[in-house]
Amino acid sequence: MLRKLTRRILAPAVAAALLGAVLTVITPSSADAAVPATIPLKLTNNSGRGDAVYVYTLGTLLSTGQQGWADANGTFHAWPAGGNPPTPAPDASIAGPANGQTKTIRIPKFSGRIYFSYGQKLVFKLTTGGLVQPAVQNPTDPNRNILFNWSEYTLNDSGLWINSTQVDMFSAPYAVGVQRSDGSTLNTGHLKSGGYTGFFNALRGQPGGWANLIQTRSDGTVLRALSPTYGLETGALPATVMNDYINRVWQKYATTNLTVTPFTDQPNTKYFGRVSGNVMNFTNSSGAVVTSFQKPDAASIFGCYKYLDAPNDLVRGPISRTLCAGFNRSTLLVNPNQPDTGTANFYLDSVTNHYARKIHAQMADGKAYAFAFDDVGNQESLVHDGNPQQAYLTLDPFN
Known part of the structure; x- marks a missing residue:
């Protein structure tokens, strides 16, 4: 297939x-x-x-x-x-x-x-x-x-x-x-x-x-x-290759919101992510939890699947694809508003998708x-x- x-x-x-x-x-x-x-x-x-x-x-x-x-x-x-x-x-x-x-x-x-x-x-x-x-x-x-x-x-x-x-x-x-x-x-x-x-x-x-x-x-x-x-x-890369960055992201958003605006033509549709334990919960503007993500691993990030699965829906999929891009480009720590669509912040962290x-x-x-x-x-x-x-x-x- x-x-x-x-x-x-x-x-x-x-x-x-x-x-x-x-x-x-x-x-x-x-x-x-x-x-x-x-x-x-x-x-x-x-x-x-x-x-x-x-x-x-x-x-x-x-x-x-x-x-x-x-x-x-x-x-x-x-x-x-x-x-x-x-x-x-x-x-x-x-x-x-x-x-x-x-x-x-x-x-x-x-x-x-x-x-x-x-x-x-x-x-x-x-x-x-x-x-x-x-x-x-x-x-x-x-x-x-x-x-x-x-x-x-x-x-x-x-x-x-x-x-x-x-x-x-x-x-x-x-x-x-x-x-x-x-x-x-x-x-x-x-x-x-x-x-x-x-x-x-x-x-x-x-x-x-x-x-x-x-x-x-x-x-x-x-x-x-x-x-x-x-x-x-294949084992060419260690499974822990993204762990340091993942841990820093999870730490940062335990005390502040990650704001995701997934649709360029819908600037008022926003979701707010906050980490609690091992989970990042996203709420809508009314404060209701709409979806949650377990702490991802490198496979989830590089493959944009597993813990970052992106179904063809109007909520989880758009948020997940935004997270996937942010993790691969290592923009999540430098910009709490995602997606970061300018390239200036892309791949600057030492832990990134090289x-x-x-x-x-x-x-x-x-x-x-x-x-x-x-x-x-x-x-x-x-x-x-x-x-x-x-x-x-x-x-x-x-x-």
Whole structure:
């Protein structure tokens, strides 16, 4: 099943309504042409690598809810029934452009992913529950030693949302874009010059286990850096990596209120957090307790789940996503009014999400999806248009 970021852009209308997301859903007016069943995706290979490139468009067909894949023409193919143990999936690969070349394919109305790999095709399998995605935090995953990455997108009647994501890992550099009906383009995901090697060098220099997030191949090729969520899962990062900051936050808000204003368009909707024992209780303006959070751990913070679960509701979810962003960016001690949407206070504490900090520092526009709720405060690497003429995915240099 698609996970992590895909849940964020699966239903933009719902996200905007329920979570106060920064996405603005543009419904085509009668004067606009309806979004067609497929749109062109221009693939450009500026990687500088000589490896063959393989591209995959995988996801859920929104008109039917079926999981499957699309060929280069945008034609949908449903996955066959899987098995237990998992059975090989059909070869859904599309030959990508060689270095210095471009190729245009078509993508359908999916909520899904566009994978690309260098040198080898990816291995996909099917269980009785659907597609098994690569899980390279597992050393026995068949894709562990393949250099690859992916973008996530939703194309529906309200337009295109396409992102550059690092929620699961930082790997092969790429950028995404969309051409609007007036001919202008929006782009995001490009690294600064030297940003790829700059990120890995910075991570190697960060004490406390952060360098252990980096995975290399036996030939010395740097493949990726795992997210800190997977760093905890694999033991690369200590489970206590955020404890000092968590303890300080809990201490501070035992004697003062943490004010959360989760909706940018509803400035009068405020919730007030106060710690009592191991629990932070949030009250509304009437003083009634509306939700409570147990003291989180690093896994809850980096994964934005567990003790910081964020259901699609109008209270707990919006508060939780705000807390998650505040913990990852370490802004909760310097600003009792959250979310902190200016970047001046981000990642200044010595205890922070250094993976996210170092990714944002290397992005040309400062935008990234370095953790699941990085869109709080509009810091995400995502572009949207309600009447997309063409999408772009550019494979960038490894420098």
